[in-house]
Amino acid sequence: xxxxxxxxxxxxIHAQLATKSKIFSGASTAYGAEPxxxxxxxxxxxxxxxxxxxxxxxxxxxxxxxxxxxxIAPYSVFARKNYFYPDLPKGYQISQxxxxxxxxxxxxxxxxGVTKRIGITRAHLEEDAGKSLHxxxxxxxxxxxxxxxxxxxxxxxxxxxxxxxEAVAYMRKMHELVRYLGICDGNMQEGxxxxxxxxxxxxxxxxxxxxxxxxxxxxxxxxxxxxxxxxVERQIELIESGGKVVQETRLYDSVKDETRSMRSxxxxxxxxxxxxxxxxxxxxxxxxxxxxxxxxxxxxxxxxQRFKEDYALDEExxxxxxxxxALADYFEIVVKESESPAKMCANWVTxxxxxxxxKAGLEITDSPVSDQRLAGLLKRISDDTxxxxxxxxxxxxxxxxxxxxxxxxxxxxxxxxxxxxAIESIIDKIIADNMDQVEQYRSGKDKVFGFFVGQVMKExxxxxxxxxxxxxxxxxxx
Amino acid sequence: MQNKTITxxxxxxxxxxxxxxxxxxxxxxxxxxxxxLNAYITITEELALQQAKTADARLATGNAELLTGIPMAxxxxxxxxxxxxxxxxxxxxxxxxxxxxxxxxxxxxxxxVMLGKLNMDEFxxxxxxxxxxxxxxxxxxxVNTVPGGSSGGSAAAVAARxxxxxxxxxxxxxxxxxxALCGITGLKPTYGRVxxxxxxxxxxxxxxxxxxxxxxxDAAIMLQTMAGFDPKDSxxxxxxxxxxxxxxxxxxxGLSIGLPKEFFGEGLNSDVAATLEAAINEYRKLGAKVxxxxxxxxxxxxxxxxxxxxxxxxxxxxxxxxxxxxxxxxNPADLTDLYTRSRGEAFGKEVxxxxxxxxxxxxxxxxxxxxxxxxxxxxxxxxxxKKALSEVDVIMGPVTPSTAFGLGxxxxxxxxxxxxxxxxxxxxxxxVPAMSVPAGFAKGxxxxxxxxxxxxxxxxxxxxxxxxxxxxxWHTYIPSHFE
Numbered sequence: 001x002x003x004x005x006x007x008x009x010x011x012x013i014h015a016q017l018a019t020k021s022k023i024f025s026g027a028s029t030a031y032g033a034e035p036x037x038x039x040x041x042x043x044x045x046x047x048x049x050x051x052x053x054x055x056x057x058x059x060x061x062x063x064x065x066x067x068x069x070x071x072i073a074p075y076s077v078f079a080r081k082n083y084f085y086p087d088l089p090k091g092y093q094i095s096q097x098x099x100x101x102x103x104x105x106x107x108x109x110x111x112x113g114v115t116k117r118i119g120i121t122r123a124h125l126e127e128d129a130g131k132s133l134h135x136x137x138x139x140x141x142x143x144x145x146x147x148x149x150x151x152x153x154x155x156x157x158x159x160x161x162x163x164x165x166e167a168v169a170y171m172r173k174m175h176e177l178v179r180y181l182g183i184c185d186g187n188m189q190e191g192x193x194x195x196x197x198x199x200x201x202x203x204x205x206x207x208x209x210x211x212x213x214x215x216x217x218x219x220x221x222x223x224x225x226x227x228x229x230x231x232v233e234r235q236i237e238l239i240e241s242g243g244k245v246v247q248e249t250r251l252y253d254s255v256k257d258e259t260r261s262m263r264s265x266x267x268x269x270x271x272x273x274x275x276x277x278x279x280x281x282x283x284x285x286x287x288x289x290x291x292x293x294x295x296x297x298x299x300x301x302x303x304x305q306r307f308k309e310d311y312a313l314d315e316e317x318x319x320x321x322x323x324x325x326a327l328a329d330y331f332e333i334v335v336k337e338s339e340s341p342a343k344m345c346a347n348w349v350t351x352x353x354x355x356x357x358x359k360a361g362l363e364i365t366d367s368p369v370s371d372q373r374l375a376g377l378l379k380r381i382s383d384d385t386x387x388x389x390x391x392x393x394x395x396x397x398x399x400x401x402x403x404x405x406x407x408x409x410x411x412x413x414x415x416x417x418x419x420x421x422a423i424e425s426i427i428d429k430i431i432a433d434n435m436d437q438v439e440q441y442r443s444g445k446d447k448v449f450g451f452f453v454g455q456v457m458k459e460x461x462x463x464x465x466x467x468x469x470x471x472x473x474x475x476x477x478x
Numbered sequence: 479m480q481n482k483t484i485t486x487x488x489x490x491x492x493x494x495x496x497x498x499x500x501x502x503x504x505x506x507x508x509x510x511x512x513x514x515l516n517a518y519i520t521i522t523e524e525l526a527l528q529q530a531k532t533a534d535a536r537l538a539t540g541n542a543e544l545l546t547g548i549p550m551a552x553x554x555x556x557x558x559x560x561x562x563x564x565x566x567x568x569x570x571x572x573x574x575x576x577x578x579x580x581x582x583x584x585x586x587x588x589x590x591v592m593l594g595k596l597n598m599d600e601f602x603x604x605x606x607x608x609x610x611x612x613x614x615x616x617x618x619x620x621v622n623t624v625p626g627g628s629s630g631g632s633a634a635a636v637a638a639r640x641x642x643x644x645x646x647x648x649x650x651x652x653x654x655x656x657x658a659l660c661g662i663t664g665l666k667p668t669y670g671r672v673x674x675x676x677x678x679x680x681x682x683x684x685x686x687x688x689x690x691x692x693x694x695x696d697a698a699i700m701l702q703t704m705a706g707f708d709p710k711d712s713x714x715x716x717x718x719x720x721x722x723x724x725x726x727x728x729x730x731x732g733l734s735i736g737l738p739k740e741f742f743g744e745g746l747n748s749d750v751a752a753t754l755e756a757a758i759n760e761y762r763k764l765g766a767k768v769x770x771x772x773x774x775x776x777x778x779x780x781x782x783x784x785x786x787x788x789x790x791x792x793x794x795x796x797x798x799x800x801x802x803x804x805x806x807x808x809n810p811a812d813l814t815d816l817y818t819r820s821r822g823e824a825f826g827k828e829v830x831x832x833x834x835x836x837x838x839x840x841x842x843x844x845x846x847x848x849x850x851x852x853x854x855x856x857x858x859x860x861x862x863x864k865k866a867l868s869e870v871d872v873i874m875g876p877v878t879p880s881t882a883f884g885l886g887x888x889x890x891x892x893x894x895x896x897x898x899x900x901x902x903x904x905x906x907x908x909x910v911p912a913m914s915v916p917a918g919f920a921k922g923x924x925x926x927x928x929x930x931x932x933x934x935x936x937x938x939x940x941x942x943x944x945x946x947x948x949x950x951x952w953h954t955y956i957p958s959h960f961e
Contacts (some may be wrong), residue, residue, distance in 0.1 A: 013593040041577055047570065048557045048579060048676040050711050080793050082840070085816055093797020143801070272840035274849060277683035277790055279712050 006204045007232050008212075009197060010159035011224075013174055015154050016128065016192040017060045023127050023151035024051030024094060033188050035144035040128075043149040045089030048429050050278050053078075058149040058282060058391075060183040061101045061125050062292050064153060067181055067299055068120050069378050072289060078125075078253050078279045082272045087130035087143050095154075097273040100124035100212045101282060107177070108301065109169040112154055118170050119158035147191075155182070159198060159209065162227035168221050171195060175221075180325045184372040194219040199231045200245070210235070211245040215252050215259055227252035231259050255274055260370025311335065311342035320350050327364045328439040330371045337375035348378060352395055369398045377405035384465055420472065421457070423464055427476055430455045441477055449473070479504055479637035481956065484696045485606050487642060488907055491537055492546045496669040498537065498547030499558055502530035505549040505717025509640050512960065514620070515877035517635040519554045519612050520562050520602045521594040525592070526794060529591040535924070544699050546589030551641040553632050554595035555602055556582050556687070557676040559590075565777035566600040566610040566628075567676045567804045569798045571822035579689055580708045581645060588703045593641055597631030600793065600826045602652055602680040604628050605898045605907050608889055609828040616885070618957035623882035626656030626898075631889045632690045633660035638960040641692040643700055649684045650783055651902025654914035657690055658877035658926025659915045662954060663943065664690045665697045668934050670715035672701075673708030681787035682713070682907040693953050694915065694943035698722035701936060717934055725937045727945040731765035733942065736787070736870030738764040740776045741901055747880040749920035754876055757917035757927045757946070759873075764945055770864050779904035780896060786907070792836030795829070803932075812929060829952060831892065856907045863908040873930040874943060876901050877914045881923035901928060911936050916952040924952075 025042035026104050042049045043378070050413055064148055065072045077099040080092040102123035108115050123467065128150040133142035155174065161167045164388040165231040175193055178184035185191045200212035215231055218224045228253075232382050249268075250259040273436045298306070322333045327349070357367055377398060381391050386409060397408045409415055430452060454468050479487075479496060506523055506757035512623035526549065533547030557563045559582075564570045578586065585592070599609040607615040615630040617623040618638035625634040633656035636644050646653040648666035657664025660861045665688045671685040675734030680686060689700030702723070707716040735758070742751065758768060799807040800820030807819035822933025825833070851960050866873055878898055888895040905912045912934055917927035925944075947953050 044802060046575065046577075046803065047563070047573065047678040047797070048575065048674075049563065049577075049676050050713075052710060052712050082796060084799060086799075086801050086813065089802065090793075092793050203730070220873055253779060270842045272792075272837065272842075272845075274789060274840055276794070277681075277713070278679075323627065449503060 002092065002229070005201045005232075006202055007162050008159045008202065008209055009161040009162075009228060011157045011161070011167060011170060012196040012198070013155040014196075015155065015169065015178045015186075016195050017057050017151040017153055017175075017183055018185050019056045019060065019151050021054060022149035023057045023125065024420070025149055027149065029150050031187075035133075035142070035146060037146065039145035039148055043089065044147055045091075051276075052387060053279060053282070054151065057125055058101065058284070059292060060151075060181075061123065061153055062284065062289065063183055063296060064155075065102035065105065066289075066293060066296055067177060068107055068123075069454060070106030070120065070123070071103035072283050072284055073103055075098060075099065076101040076124075076282045076284075078272045078276045080276045080280070083269045085129065086141065087132045087145070087148070089130065089145060089148055093127060093129060094276055094279070095126035095273075096124035099281075107170065107173055109173050110164065111163075111166050111169050115263055116166065116441075118160050118166075123153055123155040123156055123475060124153060124197070127150050133362055154316045159200075159212075161371050164225045164232070167197060167228055168225045171221060176323060177178075180297060182297070184324070188219050189222065191219060195224060197224060197228055197231075199235070201230055201232055201235045201436050205462075211247050212244065213259075214249045216249055218263065223254050224341075225253060226254070226257055227259060230257060234259065248313055262267050265314055288422050289455055291351055297325065306352070311344065311346065313346055316342065317346045317350055320346050320354075320401060320457075321346060324364065330367075334375045334378065335369035337372060338378035338382065340378045344382070345378060352392065358429055363376075368400075369420070372397050375393075380405055380409060384416060384467075385409065386414055387462075390416070390462070404413045413465065417462050420468065423460070423468055423472055426456055426459050426464075427452075427472055431476060437476065449477070452477070483693055484544060484699050486693075487548055488544050492542075498549075498591060499527060502526050502549045502593070505593055505639075507530050508638075511641060512638055512898055515618060515634050515638055515640070516613050517615055517631045517638065517640055517886060518551070518594045519564055519566070519610075519631070519693075521711055522561055522592055523562065523594075526591050526593050529589075533589045533591060533930055536819050541587045545585065545703055547591060547592045548642050549593050550585065551593045551596050551612060551632070551635055551644045552585075553629055553645050553647060555597055555598060555678050556645060557678065558582050558595065560593070561595065563595065563678070564611070565602070566598040566612060566955040567707075567824065567826070567829070568611040569700060571805065573613065575676070577676060579671035580710060582676065584703050584706075586775055590703075591939060594628070596635055596641075596644055599630065600704065600829050601630035601654075601791070602628040602647055603657060603791070603828050604683075605651070605895050606883070606885075606888065607631065608633075609655070611824050611826060614938055616686055616958050617882045620660060620761050620882065623923070624658035624887075625883055626657065626878070626882065628652040628656075629664075629690060630656045632656055633662055633664070636660070636662045636692060636878075637748065637957060639956070642807055643689060643696055645687055645700075645704070646690040647680075647687045648773065648902075649686075649787060650906050651899040653688050653690060654877050654902050654912060654928060655899060657914040658928075659924065661919075661924030661926075661955060661957075662689065662690060662692055663694055663697050664914045664918065665701060665936065665939065666905065666912050667701065667705065667907075668911045669713070669935055670713055670913070671934065671936065672924070673706070673711045673714045674676050675708055675710040676882050678789075681790040683790060684783075685948050686906070694913075694947055695726060696931065697722070697913075698726060698940045698944070701940070705936070712933045715934075720925050720937050722937050725941045727943075728941045729765065730761065730942060730945050731835050733761070733766040733872070734744050734870045735761060735766050735768045735872045736771035736866055738773045738776060738866070738873060738875060740773055741875035745796060745879050745897075745900065746876055747920070750876055750878070750880060753918040753920050753925040754874075754927055756949075760806040760946060760949060761942075764949065769920040770869065771870060773862040773866055773904075775855065775862045778855045779859060780900060781827075781909055782820060782852040782855035782907060783899075783903045784896060785848045786837065786856065786872075788832040788836030789839045789849055789852075790836065792833045792840065795825075795833055798824070800837055828892070839921060859904050860908045863904075863910050866931040867910070871887060872935075872938070875928050875930070876900070877926035877928040878902075881920050881925060905930055909933065911939055913939045913943050915946060916955070917950075918952050924955075
């Protein structure tokens, strides 16, 4: 941006944990229900009710901690964060303050081919608040408490990112990781994965941090980049025109593409954290950790490395195929079931399949062509039943319908002719009918070879095995 | 009939001497007759008679429990499905819980009859029952004095025979102090022994429900029903519940009793001290060895308590915001107005005082000096109890510095009011169980003896209290106007 200035960014990511029930009650966490139908007495904060910790949320936090090679606290404590807001039923949020469940860890990001390690300060468990609805209530506010009590993992990075690009890379990497681990569905539109960005600038070379502003609740990769760039620009302009950045919370307006002040440090709440006396400290022993470690899935980095080594894939394909666990699993099933060369499988998955999915706006998990069905098709390419060209046609049909590749090939009569006798008699006929061209070829005009191939294929309605045709033609024309 | 113990009533119900409906009707009649005591906030007459009918049917099948058909009452801090639960506050004057407290569920499945909901200090904050939105409760022994608090309605109702027994809750002495001032038996169990689910929280790390009865044997029967692990309360403890009645008859020969010198110094009324001395002599006669002990941290209990309890209550009471349930002010101008007027209009003075104290103690810059320091003191107190109870079997002392004080006497002096819990508060901070047992009278008003035991030693406390009640009759005295 501006060469005299250096940007410092830290992110706080809120990942909604994919538990079936809420973090302190048995109510469902499913998204999209009628307002207030998924809030039980505990979520409503009725008098006398008590929270009971969902062990699954603890397990997921520990899985995350292990994945970022963090210290897992043997003793962590839930605390009450006190503030009044209509969608916060108890008047406090149960969170973790002094003793979070996940301690210092790290995540490696790749930007412009360079790997950078970003420190993670901590990750802690907390409950989400409800939602205030300001529309359709005639000047009043509606409160939907379905989301209240949904488990969140707040992941706090060190202020170690120095550009919006790095922040996006970090957010993407984190998004990929939590989905890999199966602890978060990563749905950003539904708010399952969102972040706050702490942004400051300082003159290049200065050691002390500049005053930071916190941009709240950014829920897309595009917005995180825009919001940070905008904020950096605003701060630099402010300082260069003699002003001073004040510590404050700002909101990114994606429509106007600007950030605006929400509240200053002076207006900030004193949250009066203290340990929640309704909940016991969370004790995690070696046994609990060992059980989780045994079930820890292969992490993206390790998987990518393995794909490069075991399947001899290039960097690009390996990166793409391991960008989600579902895609990687899909690829591996295709390789195994089709008994085909991995490189061909990779090209089909990253090529035809992903292109079709992108065009239809679908995720791999919603693919109309299942891993098994694609494998069925690729199997027929590698055993020469059909040509690669015909396979594209079959793929179209796989996408549209529910038949298997074999059924489509049989129904359309696409089976490739590899019977050398049949090919030979056609070739003999073509040669006999085109003696002029044979002369030309034999006198050194190599280009004429294509004419013969074309004639044979035409005669055989494209079903002849091209390799076989080439080989036999070369022999006969000698 | 109203003077019989639970065991005697259970026999009467089984022998056909009277039915639960008759028994219940008799108590409902007394509740109406003595309504001037103001012990009840809600009388659930219809429900009680219906439960009594069901109990009679169950008794006829021979499949009844000891509490089946026994008319009792709940402190109005326990949520009751379909029946108003006020917690003594204007804030919850319109609150009907859609669920039962675990304790209420347990009495229901035992077949007990609920006569109604008992008066209490607002949100259990008070030592005289005078902070109740529903007005002060009067002490049946002298209607110009207080019954104690916060379970003042429970204590007065049991003493005046307006219920066979009642539940109470004890955060800093709220079962034991009113039990002492009203001459009944009260037990605060070990923290975690009785589920807190559905019991409206005052100070979560100190609150504990327990029985308020006329005898130790009745307390054993009630606790048997109340105690036990509850998966809905993370702080309830999963240890087996013993048979509390089976050990009542055990001999006290060789029992070692410790008397902390800090409990018998300045501040203890001399008549009360003399009464307690006589009670302790009874224990000597029963074969107990009495030694003086020292627990130096006890003097720190009140200041530590008045940081920890208000801190917790300042958060616990935040949910009363006028948004989802409870009192809401008229025509709020905006959100802040809704909060400040709803809370300002519906909370009483003492509740506001404690919310403010707690908010202050937790504020940035004060947290370490108050809250953290109080927690350190709490640990010291726990250590003191652990040490003392490794040297002696039980600790005995006064429950209150004096007998019941006059209505209105301490309302303008919160510090003096707080000091009336000086002998009970440390027990809550340590989490150990303790009882108040009627030990005689001083100038016509009841005096309670406090017996403190080790964690989960309720059976032992009940045994010690029961043995005393076998050789004394203080617990059988009836206030003269309520015979």
